[in-house]
Amino acid sequence: MSRLIFEERKDQFFETGGDKPFRISCDKQSLAGAVSQRACVFCGSRVVLYPIADALHLIHGPIGCASYTWDIRGALSSGPELHRYSFSTDLGETDVIFGGEGKLTRALDELIPRHHPKAAFVYSTCIVGLIGDDLQAVCNKASERHGIPVIPVMSEGFKGNKRAGYYAACNAMFQLVGTGDTRDIPPMSVNLLGDFNLAGEIWIIREYLERMGITVVANVTGDGRVADLRRAHGAALNLVQCSGSTMELAKMMQETYGTPFLRVSYLGADDMAQALYDVADFFKSQSAMEKAQELVREELAKIYPRLKELRKDLEGKRAALYVGGAFKAFSLIKAFRLLGMKVMLAGSQTGTQEDYEELAAICEPGTVIVDDANPLELMTYLIEKDVDVFVGGVKERPIAYKLGIGFCDHNHERKLALEGFVGMLNFAEEIHATAMSPVWRFTPRRALPELEEAAA
Amino acid sequence: MKSNLAEKRDYVSSTNACKACMSLGACIAFKGIEGCVPFLHGSQGCATYMRRYLISHFREPVDIASSSLGENDAVFGGGPNLKQGLVNMINKYQAKAVGIATTCLTETIGDNVPAIVREFLKEAKVEGADGKMPALIQASTPSYAATHMEGFHAAVKATVAQLAKPVARHGGVNILPGFVSPADIRYLLEVAKDFGLSATLLPDYSRPLDAPASTSYEILPSGGTPLADIKKMGGAAATLSFGWTPDSQGAGRDLQERCGVCLHSLGLPIGLRRSDAMFEALETVSKRPVPARHADERGRLLDAMVDGHKYLSGQRAVVYGEQDMVIGLASFLAEVGVQPVLCVSGGRSAGFRENIEKVTEGLVREPVMAEAGVDFYRIAELSRELKPDFMVGNSKGYVVARELDIPLVRVGFPIHDRFGGPRLHHLGYRGAQELYDRVVNALIEKKQNDSSVGYGYI
Numbered sequence A: 001m002s003r004l005i006f007e008e009r010k011d012q013f014f015e016t017g018g019d020k021p022f023r024i025s026c027d028k029q030s031l032a033g034a035v036s037q038r039a040c041v042f043c044g045s046r047v048v049l050y051p052i053a054d055a056l057h058l059i060h061g062p063i064g065c066a067s068y069t070w071d072i073r074g075a076l077s078s079g080p081e082l083h084r085y086s087f088s089t090d091l092g093e094t095d096v097i098f099g100g101e102g103k104l105t106r107a108l109d110e111l112i113p114r115h116h117p118k119a120a121f122v123y124s125t126c127i128v129g130l131i132g133d134d135l136q137a138v139c140n141k142a143s144e145r146h147g148i149p150v151i152p153v154m155s156e157g158f159k160g161n162k163r164a165g166y167y168a169a170c171n172a173m174f175q176l177v178g179t180g181d182t183r184d185i186p187p188m189s190v191n192l193l194g195d196f197n198l199a200g201e202i203w204i205i206r207e208y209l210e211r212m213g214i215t216v217v218a219n220v221t222g223d224g225r226v227a228d229l230r231r232a233h234g235a236a237l238n239l240v241q242c243s244g245s246t247m248e249l250a251k252m253m254q255e256t257y258g259t260p261f262l263r264v265s266y267l268g269a270d271d272m273a274q275a276l277y278d279v280a281d282f283f284k285s286q287s288a289m290e291k292a293q294e295l296v297r298e299e300l301a302k303i304y305p306r307l308k309e310l311r312k313d314l315e316g317k318r319a320a321l322y323v324g325g326a327f328k329a330f331s332l333i334k335a336f337r338l339l340g341m342k343v344m345l346a347g348s349q350t351g352t353q354e355d356y357e358e359l360a361a362i363c364e365p366g367t368v369i370v371d372d373a374n375p376l377e378l379m380t381y382l383i384e385k386d387v388d389v390f391v392g393g394v395k396e397r398p399i400a401y402k403l404g405i406g407f408c409d410h411n412h413e414r415k416l417a418l419e420g421f422v423g424m425l426n427f428a429e430e431i432h433a434t435a436m437s438p439v440w441r442f443t444p445r446r447a448l449p450e451l452e453e454a455a456a
Numbered sequence B: 001m002k003s004n005l006a007e008k009r010d011y012v013s014s015t016n017a018c019k020a021c022m023s024l025g026a027c028i029a030f031k032g033i034e035g036c037v038p039f040l041h042g043s044q045g046c047a048t049y050m051r052r053y054l055i056s057h058f059r060e061p062v063d064i065a066s067s068s069l070g071e072n073d074a075v076f077g078g079g080p081n082l083k084q085g086l087v088n089m090i091n092k093y094q095a096k097a098v099g100i101a102t103t104c105l106t107e108t109i110g111d112n113v114p115a116i117v118r119e120f121l122k123e124a125k126v127e128g129a130d131g132k133m134p135a136l137i138q139a140s141t142p143s144y145a146a147t148h149m150e151g152f153h154a155a156v157k158a159t160v161a162q163l164a165k166p167v168a169r170h171g172g173v174n175i176l177p178g179f180v181s182p183a184d185i186r187y188l189l190e191v192a193k194d195f196g197l198s199a200t201l202l203p204d205y206s207r208p209l210d211a212p213a214s215t216s217y218e219i220l221p222s223g224g225t226p227l228a229d230i231k232k233m234g235g236a237a238a239t240l241s242f243g244w245t246p247d248s249q250g251a252g253r254d255l256q257e258r259c260g261v262c263l264h265s266l267g268l269p270i271g272l273r274r275s276d277a278m279f280e281a282l283e284t285v286s287k288r289p290v291p292a293r294h295a296d297e298r299g300r301l302l303d304a305m306v307d308g309h310k311y312l313s314g315q316r317a318v319v320y321g322e323q324d325m326v327i328g329l330a331s332f333l334a335e336v337g338v339q340p341v342l343c344v345s346g347g348r349s350a351g352f353r354e355n356i357e358k359v360t361e362g363l364v365r366e367p368v369m370a371e372a373g374v375d376f377y378r379i380a381e382l383s384r385e386l387k388p389d390f391m392v393g394n395s396k397g398y399v400v401a402r403e404l405d406i407p408l409v410r411v412g413f414p415i416h417d418r419f420g421g422p423r424l425h426h427l428g429y430r431g432a433q434e435l436y437d438r439v440v441n442a443l444i445e446k447k448q449n450d451s452s453v454g455y456g457y458i
């Protein structure tokens, strides 16, 4: 089969194990005419801010941008659920011609008294960027009228990619940080950045930290609250997961408030344990370290027997992963290793040059590394590398299934907790459930050789 | 009783929309044309969102290309990106057709797509299937103007207007079903065949969006209305066009005006009476009586309607979704003894209320409340007051059904919290039968679950 790679995108691929030096080109605008899996600036902002459950999230634009993001994520809240609504100014033709400021003002005046949010985020979309509404001015006035922060998120879709959206979201959150009372925060305290509480994951991590005697000040943003964000600068340390989305906030907080940060990952047993040890190390606390070690021992003992069973079946199977951020890819590669599986393809939508270098370094020779892949390219490699399981988002699922390949949803829509030790086990179960299903034997691509054998 | 309710509360903002955008509808329609790749002229994000949205319902790969405009293109115009994108996409996909839909972005910056396409055809050296330039179809779909439903019809109308020319009469029949399920499309083709008719059904995404398992991921899924057939639609003996909204009749009217094809505007054939109307039209066009097996299906439907009538008698339903779908469902529910207490849609096409009134006339005890241009905030607010026994609509109404603790019978699009949405039947006697069974079962299940007795027979 000929390789279906767009000529212009050749430098967005790399195969490890050759003698070429590592080079991959990322952060390009998606190629016109390709079916990119990439999302827009607005999507990036929405993903980061969405789980703040007591804020009003108002999407200023025509209806589509709001329609497509209504309750699509599994970000859970332990209290208010304002984030699960899809609010839009639903701009019409006249608004586009005469400007949408009036409608935005009236929408805020309607929604804030109705829902009593602790803050409001107003997302700018492509159209707003074009018609030139002065979001800041409208928000300032609304803020005065209603006595809550009303914060514009400059997320016009066409002004960059998802990463620009992360940046806009961090900027918006940073306006809240530093406005709350931090007096009662104990010294061993952290903020959790870059965890979105999908399927309740942040609760797992918080519980681990609490067992080590560490207080969590703000969840950024899974099960997030405005009041917590306001006092986030009182925490001694920022733990940053999924570096892409909230790293900017960590940097801003370091610069302004001197809060140091650590990069962590809660995916897979290796990285989860490492994260806890790193935190104990940071606080130079003997007791926290001992508790962490005990915790890891206990939790591993709970999952280990079952993991061993699953591994028996999975040993030697081949995996591919295509996820949002590159950092997640590292953890998944290790998690697959723990299951005895080989990763044949690793890609992300928004990795940086360093990310990809690191990725290439931990992968085995022959692994394909891609940036911003499209369905054609993914298909080519999935077949070429004869993959058994593909890890990706909902958009990738049908590609895998059509090819007769198992699939695990590792994106923001999943309903299964994959973080922490219990998450490692869930992940293994999920991979097992898909890889070991008998259906693949009957799907046309896999069935062919068997049929041929039978015929011979 | 509903004095202050009926007074329309015109909210400024939208909360939980009961609609999607025009370009999405256009993409669905374009997926139903042989060898056609939908191409969104706008920023990348819209295409990605729409693909995700469609995949959650169809569980099929849905490739939508985009011209991926960036900041500079938004300032200087998207023409160069559109042209380059077309070259890239056509070469890679070997497309036979490209369905170009605009987005809010390109409509607002005022890109003149027809002009850009004309230039492109003059300059471009591209090779689609068989080394030929694919058919380039363009639809204008600014989402701030209307909903996915109007976008769907705009794409169908554009396809007909741009590809179908007046040709010699050939005695075939055109079917323009509107936005129905892949199962419905297969059913309609089967019915037409049973009448001995050679039918061109546009758009036919029954295979592209509901494909059998295959040996590889088809870059360009097979199926879809053949381009050659679309070009001959002007020579058909008649067009059957479903739907009540003005937009749903656009393509049919165009064929009538330009090519003299006799138009049968039918409304969506949901329920007994509307299906009868469709079969009558088919009898007229084919000059044959209703084939025995369809007559039997009608008979069985009637038999079921009698057997089950007490389960439904006096039950109150809220119906929401695209306007034509809602009107059709209201017609069906009214004839099986259900009182549709509220019929609503996110769309604002003309004639919604009047049509609801017409199709339920003489069958319902109270006037049916009908509102267009609503969102789920409004639907929830009205439903709390009206206290329905169940709801009928897509997955989006689940929030309301859950709050009211009543069954939701899922129909239409999108269905992303149940399995098999594309395989649901809505149309004809078969569709009515399936709907009927599902509605009755939903109510029985509710009764069974709520009862402490644990009835084994209901």
Ligand code: SF4
Pocket: A061, A062, A063, A064, A065, A126, A127, B021, B022, B023, B042, B046, B049, B102, B103, B104, B105, B142, B143, B144
């Ligand atoms: S409403 Fe307009 S801008 Fe938003 S997703 Fe739809 S086409 Fe794109």
Ligand code: SF4
Pocket: A040, A041, A042, A043, A061, A064, A065, A124, A125, A126, A127, A155, A156, A157, A158, B043, B044, B045, B046, B047, B049
């Ligand atoms: S690209 Fe623009 S219009 Fe499209 S979804 Fe993103 S913000 Fe909305």
